[in-house]
Each structure stands twice: as C-alpha cells, then as structure tokens.
Amino acid sequence: MSRKSKGINAERELLHLLWKNGWACIRVAGSGASRYPTPDLVAGNKNRVLAIECKSGKGPYQYLEQEEIEHLVEFSKIFGAEPWIGVRFNNEDWSFYSPKELGTTKTSFVVTKESKGKNFLDLINETSKAF
Amino acid sequence: MSRKSKGINAERELLHLLWKNGWACIRVAGSGASRYPTPDLVAGNKNRVLAIECKSGKGPYQYLEQEEIEHLVEFSKIFGAEPWIGVRFNNEDWSFYSPKELGTTKTSFVVTKESKGKNFLDLINETSKAF
Numbered sequence: 001m002s003r004k005s006k007g008i009n010a011e012r013e014l015l016h017l018l019w020k021n022g023w024a025c026i027r028v029a030g031s032g033a034s035r036y037p038t039p040d041l042v043a044g045n046k047n048r049v050l051a052i053e054c055k056s057g058k059g060p061y062q063y064l065e066q067e068e069i070e071h072l073v074e075f076s077k078i079f080g081a082e083p084w085i086g087v088r089f090n091n092e093d094w095s096f097y098s099p100k101e102l103g104t105t106k107t108s109f110v111v112t113k114e115s116k117g118k119n120f121l122d123l124i125n126e127t128s129k130a131f
Numbered sequence: 132m133s134r135k136s137k138g139i140n141a142e143r144e145l146l147h148l149l150w151k152n153g154w155a156c157i158r159v160a161g162s163g164a165s166r167y168p169t170p171d172l173v174a175g176n177k178n179r180v181l182a183i184e185c186k187s188g189k190g191p192y193q194y195l196e197q198e199e200i201e202h203l204v205e206f207s208k209i210f211g212a213e214p215w216i217g218v219r220f221n222n223e224d225w226s227f228y229s230p231k232e233l234g235t236t237k238t239s240f241v242v243t244k245e246s247k248g249k250n251f252l253d254l255i256n257e258t259s260k261a262f
Contacts, residue, residue, distance in 0.1 A: 042173060044210035080177035
C-alpha cells in the first residue's frame with residue numbers, strides 16, 4: 001500500500017472513531033493540494049469544532065512541514081475551530097497536539113514517540129475552548 | 132463534461148465565493164458515497180457553521196432525493212451546523228433554501244426557478260442561528 005493510501009486509511013480510522021463517539025466528522029477533499037489552507041479532518045459536536053491534521057507512519061519521528069501547520073492554524077482561525085495535530089505511530093493509539101506543543105527542527109515540526117500528547121478521550125472530553 | 136464533473140465545478144465555485152467573503156470552506160471527500168450522512172460543503176466564519184448540499188443543472192426543476200435532505204439535516208444536528216440547500220440553475224446566481232422551505236413530490240424534494248430562495252449575500256449576512 002502506498003504511503004498516501006496508508007495516510008488516508010489512518011484518517012478514515014480517526015473519522016470512524018469520532019462518529020462512534022458522537023461527533024460528526026468529514027474528510028476534506030484534496031486537502032493536500034487545495035489552494036486554500038485546509039486540514040485533513042473537520043469534526044463538530046454542537047459545542048466544539050476540531051480541525052485535525054493527521055500524521056501516521058512507522059518511524060519514531062513524525063515530521064510536519066511548517067506550511068501544513070500554518071495552514072491548519074489559519075483555517076482554524078477563519079472557521080472558528082480548534083487546531084489539532086493527530087499523530088499515530090504504528091501499533092500505538094492516536095495522540096493529539098496543539099500546534100504550540102510541537103517540537104521544531106530547522107524547517108519542520110516534529111513529534112516523537114516520547115512526546116506527551118493527549119489521548120483520544122482527553123481530546124474529545126476537553127472542555128476548554130481557549131484557542 | 133459529465134454531470135458529476137459539472138456538479139463538482141458548481142461546488143468549487145461556491146467554495147471560492149465563500150472564501151472570498153471571509154469564510155473558511157471545505158469540500159467533503161466522497162460526500163455522495165460515504166457511509167455517514169454528510170453534506171457537500173461545510174463552511175464556518177467563527178460565528179456560524181453552514182452545511183450545504185449543492186444542486187445545479189440546466190432544467191427548470193431541480194430534484195433532491197429524500198435521503199440527501201435527511202443526511203444534510205442529520206449531519207447538521209450532530210455537528211451543530213445550519214442545514215442549507217444551495218441551488219444553481221444554469222446562467223443564474225445561487226439561491227439557498229432551508230430544508231423546511233423545499234417543495235415535495237411523492238419521493239423527492241423539488242426546487243423550481245420560481246421558488247423564492249435566499250441569495251448568497253442574504254445567506255451569509257443572516258444573523259439568526261435558530262436551527
């Protein structure tokens with residue numbers, strides 16, 4: 001399976017998880033190629049809207065380009081959503097980071113297996129809307 | 132151009148119009164084929180979220196299947212969005228209808244050129260959130 005297909009599968013998995021837990025969630029068409037700043041998933045539950053950029057893979061480090069994060073933040077600001085990065089290392093559960101929590105390299109953002117992200121339940125049970 | 136491509140072009144046109152007017156808007160991936168009830172477009176501007184099912188074509192009547200409307204309403208209820216049907220007859224501007232305003236036939240909903248819908252500016256300047 002190509003890296004792109006694996007990425008889409010991971011997005012779908014998170015989409016199912018959100019619907020199962022009472023959220024309405026959609027995958028964004030052409031999210032990587034759009035001329036607008038868009039995330040991979042958008043989810044809502046009447047009280048909150050989550051914009052999620054997804055990253056998955058087998059390596060111990062997951063890198064996100066600066067532009068991906070900027071687009072996520074810009075979309076969220078205009079839409080009125082909370083910006084989240086969802087990371088899924090192979091054989092581990094999803095963990096979620098706010099853009100401010102990401103480590104940085106010279107040109108990109110990085111999440112390691114040791115980074116302390118929120119788990120799925122923490123994410124959806126968060127009540128603060130301070131974004 | 133196939134009917135499907137034309138439909139996607141119309142959706143994209145409305146998407147551009149929303150971004151141009153200060154909204155963040157995304158097209159839903161696989162909206163027609165998804166196992167979940169999803170609309171074609173979702174747009175937000177910090178205060179409001181619009182879920183929009185799009186319909187376009189050259190005939191004087193545009194039909195929407197009952198299921199399309201039910202899905203739009205169900206998605207909107209769970210997400211916390213306003214459900215809208217956006218209709219674009221060839222060579223005319225977009226007009227927008229709330230599900231309650233649509234005419235019905237035995238098996239589907241219908242919009243005619245004479246139906247009185249909101250125009251684009253009315254839609255985005257609406258302040259009521261009574262959905």
